[in-house]
Amino acid sequence: KAGVTQTPRYLIKTRGQQVTLSCSPISGHRSVSWYQQTPGQGLQFLFEYFSETQRNKGNFPGRFSGRQFSNSRSEMNVSTLELGDSALYLCASSLAGGTSLAGELFFGEGSRLTVL
Amino acid sequence: AQTVTQSQPEMSVQEAETVTLSCTYDTSESNYYLFWYKQPPSRQMILVIRQEAYKQQNATENRFSVNFQKAAKSFSLKISDSQLGDTAMYFCAFMPYNNDMRFGAGTRLTVKP
Secondary structure, three states: OOOOEEEOOEEEEOOOOOEEEEEEOOOOOOEEEEEEEEOOOEEEEEEEEEOOEEEEEOOOOOOEEEEEOOOOOEEEEEOOOOHHHOEEEEEEEEOOOOOOOOOOOEEOOOEEEEEO | OOEEEOOOOEEEEEOOOOEEEOOEEEOOOOOEEEEEEEEOOOOOOEEEEEEEOOOOOOOEEOOEEEEEEOOOOEEEEEEOOOOHHHOEEEEEEEEEOOOOOEEOOOEEEEEEO
């Protein structure tokens, strides 16, 4: 079974630009979560999508947005990039609640964004 | 606010020895999951072990075991017979039912030969 796939793995942008990151979850997983990982702040929750609906949202500005498609693939977008947006962006998929496996997140390798 | 605290930023252990990583959390929820995730250098994060709060028995996965103290809101990870491949960042995570997962700041573990 293929794991969580994130593209691109590495990218460099300049301040003011926008970026779109993609995540393909494990087949059968309907929930996709996004996290920002930085050395200073650790892992911070961005948002979670389930069946094309945003179910939870972290404390990030509106420049950070996401969406999920009918095939459960998800994208996140960051507009008007700032230097502080440089981070590893991790996507994780999971089965939805109600089962004994609920809650376990399977992570992708991440997309490393550098903002110059 | 639900927070996860890992008080040990870095730890080291000799190969074949045992090490314990600490984690405490703060919540008013009664139903939740607890996890330990491992992130090897430049590699993806993988689940090490999970614990459901309603289960009193401590979870065990081969060399990895937890000491779950619900009243104290403590969830430590014990690694027995440490191996070089255990070198990684270890994150403690907390997740209430149907809510987002919160992570601690992580503990960098180095296993020395």
